[in-house]
Amino acid sequence: xxxxxxxxxxxxxHQTILGCTTVSLLTVASEQIFSSVVFKCPCNSKNIxxxxxxxxxxxxILFLLGFMVxxxxxxxxxxxxxxxxxxxxxxxxxxxxxxxxxxxxxxxASVAPLTWIAVxxxxxxxxxxxxxxxxxxESFFCKNNGxxxxxxxxxxxxxxxxxxxxxxxxxxxxxxxQLIGWFLIASIMxxxxxxxxxxxxxxxxxxxxxxxxxxxxxxxxxxxxxxxxEHATKLAEENTxxxxxxxxxxxFHIPTNEEWQKISILYTFNPRVQYYSxxxxxxxxxxxxx
Amino acid sequence: xxxxxxxxxxxxxHQTILGCTTVSLLTAASEHIFSSAVFKCPCNSKNIxxxxxxxxxxxxVLLLIGxxxxxxxxxxxxxxxxxxxxxxxxxxxxxxxxxxxxxxxxxxASVAPLTWIAVxxxxxxxxxxxxxxxxxxETFFCKNNGxxxxxxxxxxxxxxxxxxxxxxxxxxxxxxxQLIGCFLIASIMxxxxxxxxxxxxxxxxxxxxxxxxxxxxxxxxxxxxxxxxEHATKLAERNTxxxxxxxxxxxFHIPSSEDWQKISILYTFNPQKLHDNCNSQEQYYSxxxxxxxxxxxxxxKCNEESQPLTEFQDETQAS
Numbered sequence: 001x002x003x004x005x006x007x008x009x010x011x012x013x014h015q016t017i018l019g020c021t022t023v024s025l026l027t028v029a030s031e032q033i034f035s036s037v038v039f040k041c042p043c044n045s046k047n048i049x050x051x052x053x054x055x056x057x058x059x060x061i062l063f064l065l066g067f068m069v070x071x072x073x074x075x076x077x078x079x080x081x082x083x084x085x086x087x088x089x090x091x092x093x094x095x096x097x098x099x100x101x102x103x104x105x106x107x108x109a110s111v112a113p114l115t116w117i118a119v120x121x122x123x124x125x126x127x128x129x130x131x132x133x134x135x136x137x138e139s140f141f142c143k144n145n146g147x148x149x150x151x152x153x154x155x156x157x158x159x160x161x162x163x164x165x166x167x168x169x170x171x172x173x174x175x176x177x178q179l180i181g182w183f184l185i186a187s188i189m190x191x192x193x194x195x196x197x198x199x200x201x202x203x204x205x206x207x208x209x210x211x212x213x214x215x216x217x218x219x220x221x222x223x224x225x226x227x228x229x230e231h232a233t234k235l236a237e238e239n240t241x242x243x244x245x246x247x248x249x250x251x252f253h254i255p256t257n258e259e260w261q262k263i264s265i266l267y268t269f270n271p272r273v274q275y276y277s278x279x280x281x282x283x284x285x286x287x288x289x290x
Numbered sequence: 291x292x293x294x295x296x297x298x299x300x301x302x303x304h305q306t307i308l309g310c311t312t313v314s315l316l317t318a319a320s321e322h323i324f325s326s327a328v329f330k331c332p333c334n335s336k337n338i339x340x341x342x343x344x345x346x347x348x349x350x351v352l353l354l355i356g357x358x359x360x361x362x363x364x365x366x367x368x369x370x371x372x373x374x375x376x377x378x379x380x381x382x383x384x385x386x387x388x389x390x391x392x393x394x395x396x397x398x399a400s401v402a403p404l405t406w407i408a409v410x411x412x413x414x415x416x417x418x419x420x421x422x423x424x425x426x427x428e429t430f431f432c433k434n435n436g437x438x439x440x441x442x443x444x445x446x447x448x449x450x451x452x453x454x455x456x457x458x459x460x461x462x463x464x465x466x467x468q469l470i471g472c473f474l475i476a477s478i479m480x481x482x483x484x485x486x487x488x489x490x491x492x493x494x495x496x497x498x499x500x501x502x503x504x505x506x507x508x509x510x511x512x513x514x515x516x517x518x519x520e521h522a523t524k525l526a527e528r529n530t531x532x533x534x535x536x537x538x539x540x541x542f543h544i545p546s547s548e549d550w551q552k553i554s555i556l557y558t559f560n561p562q563k564l565h566d567n568c569n570s571q572e573q574y575y576s577x578x579x580x581x582x583x584x585x586x587x588x589x590x591k592c593n594e595e596s597q598p599l600t601e602f603q604d605e606t607q608a609s
Contacts, residue, residue: 057472081491236510240517242582264496
């Protein structure tokens, strides 16, 4: 039991990496399934439509899913269009703030689609099918060779010997696909590293305080969830008991709508004000409002 | 035990996603089984009927099952047509409330059928069979070619070489099917995301309060079920004991039919509708909560320090 506890702790500590790895493995598995069971290049002038759909449509769907499963998307959006004014209404500040949150969310949502594209490029089937119908590849392979070459190029995904014949000294479609895949992965990793470096470099607080802020945010979310469940359970228990037993409801404090609004406003850490969240600020300033 | 608890917590937190994934995987598996073991395209003029039935009938069945297994359907329907209840339901508000509950129920019930259709389109067998018998595809492939082409088209699902021969430069039925499947999935996801964004954007409450409301609703359902079982057990025990021991029944409170009616009315969370009661700061999270807080619907709990509802609303808008 202790061993299991240690394993689970390890998983929780490295959950970002493990999460990304799981997503990647699932993506590889689905690409293999799609590629072998579902995908059949038509080998005619519709190659480019067919190949591009299989390459890009799943990436688009995964991108949308990435937004939908991220609770911050809903935190950002809930109540924004509601007619009730919510206090702080500086449009420019809201815009900057929105961007500050939207960029990390987009980055997180992009992991799965980019993995799909990279894995699909390594597999090479989809790219080979799409590129064999593109005019760019036609000019690359068939510069002086006429329509015969074009028709042969369209049939390349269905016939391996034809592929060797057409490409001869140039990069075959298969090789191109895999090289593009490598380049994509390398450039994404470089981009991620550079952007994280710049972000950390320009952070207004020290490393340890930033770390503390991240830990605090996570703990507050967890404890809020736990406490909300406890409170909801007690309220529900009291209501059901009152219904079945004709007793009057005991006084029970329920936060007002205004209080909920105050703590739900999105918050980015500002070192000038030593509050780590809206809840922290609300609780610290509450006494002044009585 | 702690580790297992954490795994279970993870599953419960992401249960919507896990549920949808499980449904999708099961649907994909059954489509594969149907497609390989059961489906055999007749390759004659009945292609369109046969193919369409395999494509649409399971989807229809799954839609009906989706409605039947959702308890909200029965909550919505029970007692609607009863003559005793006509006075309680105002038609206008009734309609809006009905839509507000009916749409999520329909959306939830549509997951399995749409998954079936999408997977079946990606598999391409059913569509290929149905489309080969349709007059639209006949015009698409056989514009100038006469009845010979039409007969060949009907045999395409049974013969792969014929498919390549007929389609030549056009999109073959197989490819059409898969492209339609991809398009269907992409448009459903986009539609879902946009509608959820719009719904959340126009939500009158904040994210955390909405989350609390969802938690409360779930807990209330669970605890109500538990308490109802306890209460019913005690009542049944009392009745059977009295029967066999010829004793008088002890006093035991049983909620009246009116009480049950009051708490069974469908409720949608609306923070604008702060009730017309004396403790005007209070927000109700369910009909049961409202019933219990207003002292069983009689509103006798009033004191003189109460604020009228309009003053509170002005205060909220000014802040």
